[in-house]
Amino acid sequence: MQRKLAAIIAGDVVGYSRLMAEDEAQTYSELRAALREIVEPAVQRHGGRTFKYTGDGFLTAFGSVNAALEAAIDIQRGFGTCPLDLRLGLNLGDVIEEDGDIFGDGVNVANRLQAMAEPGTIYASASVVRSADKEHVARFRRIGRRQAKNIPEAIEVYAMHPDKAAPNGLARLLPARRLSWSRPRPTVLASICAGILVTGFIAAGSWTERAAAPPAAGSTSGSLRATAADSRPTVAVLPFDDLSAEPSQTYFADGLTEDVIANLARNRELMVIARNSTFALGDQPADIREIGERLGAQYVVEGSARRAGDQLRVVAQLIDARSGTHLWSHSYDQRIEDVFAVQADLTARIVSSLVSYVRQSEAAAAVARPTADLRAYDLVLRARGHHKHGGADRAALLEARDLYGRAVELDPRYATARAYLGLTYISEQFGWPTADAAELVARGLAEAREAIRLEPDLPLAYQVLSFGLAASGEYEGSMRAAQRAVELNGSDPDSLMALAKAQLRFGAYDEAVENAERARRLHPLAPEYYAYIHGQALYAAGRLEEADEVLAECTLRAPQDPDCLKIRAAVLVGLERPDEARAAMTELLRREPDFSLAGEEVGRRFGNSPLMRRFLSDLSRAEAPPSAA
Known part of the structure; x- marks a missing residue:
């Protein structure tokens, strides 16, 4: 033998x-x-x-x-x-x-x-x-x-x-x-x-391919065009209606919706519209066919949740958005501790209904029970309601950090809570730089790595790790972490944008454009930072006319957004439109009086590449001040 x-x-x-x-x-x-x-x-x-x-x-x-x-x-x-x-x-x-x-x-x-x-x-x-x-x-x-x-x-x-x-x-x-x-x-x-x-x-599930779901009318620029067929069904989950007697329970229905979206997105057989896009339409009564058209979704999930004491009632239905036909509906009357079983079953039913070759048992197996302590889960839902990634309210961020920290105290093995906790430290460093920035990043990285140790297949943890490594100047590691996040959840637009940002620092400019475009297709009603990252990627790739088109949209939707103005000023210099470039810089300085070339250089949005030097040169030609006043 x-x-x-x-x-x-x-x-x-x-x-x-x-x-x-x-x-x-x-x-x-x-x-x-x-x-x-x-x-x-x-x-x-x-x-x-x-x-x-x-x-x-x-x-x-x-x-x-x-x-x-x-x-x-x-x-x-x-x-x-x-x-x-x-x-x-x-x-x-x-x-x-x-x-x-x-x-x-x-x-x-x-x-x-x-x-x-x-x-x-x-x-x-x-x-x-x-x-x-x-x-x-x-x-x-x-x-x-x-x-x-x-x-x-x-x-x-x-x-x-x-x-x-x-x-x-x-x-x-x-x-x-x-x-x-x-x-x-x-x-x-x-x-x-x-x-x-x-x-x-x-x-079609490969994250390296571009999705072809058409952008919602008026939601993205003409340059955001589909370049390859993607035959996967596209599904949008609308925010579940909260039918609880107490208005304070709304966060629970929202959190349930978010988790169903996240669980669905981990199935590569589906294209899943981002949470922020579906929530933006949640309060707007409209025909399901109109919602499907706006979001580029073929199928829509809607439902309601009612929490009373330790009892939970959830009703969900799947609708063909093209015809308005109801494909199935199901109701759950269970104890609150069975909320994860409800999420798992909902995910399995949706996947098995839309993708006939995926066994329901395999779909359910993809949904893990994240914590045994429902008090910790409740704290995480509340924290997510207080502060979202990219939010500009520092007080809300600190309040969310406190809630995540309490969740970790209740269940030290709750990987999702640790990842979100790490994100609050890194987000504070990016949004409100202070003298202890390095310490904040180190704490954020420690939480992200512990989350990965506890749950190696958690996409959020790799996304947070990517942000922290970028803040530390470890650009190659940042890109690898973002790639892993996308591998684990190819339908998460935030992961795709994290990868695009990492690729911009690492010099993979064409790939950054592809991932930014795909993220915006998955998130038709995305916040402004999606547009400026997309425009930044087009600038890096030398596609200045397209970059100008995207950034013009960004400045139209958010006239005072400083990042849109920074990138657009550089793009206008490259297009030999100096008067418009100086006007953009004037508006930027009105919005961000402390902006300077020295401060921008510290951010290293293009890493240590020659492009970083060219970017600073373009900003200088737009008459950016060398240092803060």
Whole structure:
């Protein structure tokens, strides 16, 4: 018996039993030809070994992850030329080799990944992605943590869909005369089409792709255009009506709504409109179809919450915003301590209704119980109601900090409370710089890191970590943290904006534009800082005409916003419109009398790049004062 580390590919033909029932001889012939002329040559060419055939599938082993990936890609591309659909699972793990066969968890996990995979895809474990080279890693997208039969811990799943085009050398492997496939059966063609549609539906979840949901009319500039199709359903959750007898309980209904939005957004199969955009329409009675059009949402969730003592009643309904049709409604009458179960079930019902291939149990499993102490949860809801990220009220920020701190005292393992607590320290440093700024940032970073230790998949914690690292001048680390936040929650516009800001400091300007645009599509009624970050990214990328258009909108909506004025002054200098640039600087100094080049340099909004020097030069040409008066 010999133990070793191996990369295992598990393959399985989709619908094999049904195909055999329809035409046993033809199906068997097609399978044998595919194994002989696609699978085996690919495995041998990349140095692997097939150690088992399983009737309609196979198991192969490789000494290298990258060799296994290349073989898997070649195999899936080869199956694109025949009427059989294939699923592949790939895992790197410890295995036992004995008498030519291979056993162990490394094989079991590969089999479970194969069973999860969609036709034509390769599903891989986190160990594979960590060990692969950068070229391969860039092609994966994160699916999330999935439970699998007889596997004690959830598997971190990633997916890849190989290109349909044949790779170099595949023509020699598969000459037309060798694979004499008969005309595909209608059922097989239907299966192939379904596989392509479902796979495309999943692939749209990659945060690196741009969403195509149209911006709400009048809410974003013309330069915010969709550049790639995104077929995921877009859902907006309107603020739940508070039916409690006490007006002071409104924060609870709002908090419940926010948490349902956050839980939905962690499912990559959906596009979820940001909380601030849906809350902005909450007090405006309107036809659901009009709301859907304004938010760019195909589906709308609305409901109510009533809290009386330790009892909770929640009513929710899902509506097709295009037709106004009610798809389902459900009511919950439970004790208050079951609020997390309500959130989990609501999330699962919405996901399973809109995305048929997501099992309800998997959707529910994505929602964790954040704390065992409902008093701590209540304090966090109150704190979120007091102060939002980007808020300009310092007193509200300090009050929120006190509430978050009390929540942490009640439950020191409450990761969300720690992340929000850390955000209050870092936000204070950005909004109201003081002599103890470094200490504030250090405390914020400590809370963010503790939140990540307690809950490694909490997007908010990585977002806070990114802000803190940026404030410390650790720009590369800031970008990595923001990327992780987006990986964990691709529908959170604040995470996307955090990534765009980090990319501006790190020099990834085109990527910053893409993420800022996507964030604004997800948040049609976004606050002004979304526009100025978008304009800042366009300025950095050298797209000055578009930047001017975005920033003109920003200054129109918020004429006194200093950040919009700073970036626009620089843009107008670049466009050779000096009079307008000086006018923007005059308005900026009226709004922020202490503004100076020296102070702006400390902020390092473009990091340590040459662009930072050019930005300061452009502001100087707009007649910015060198130092504060």
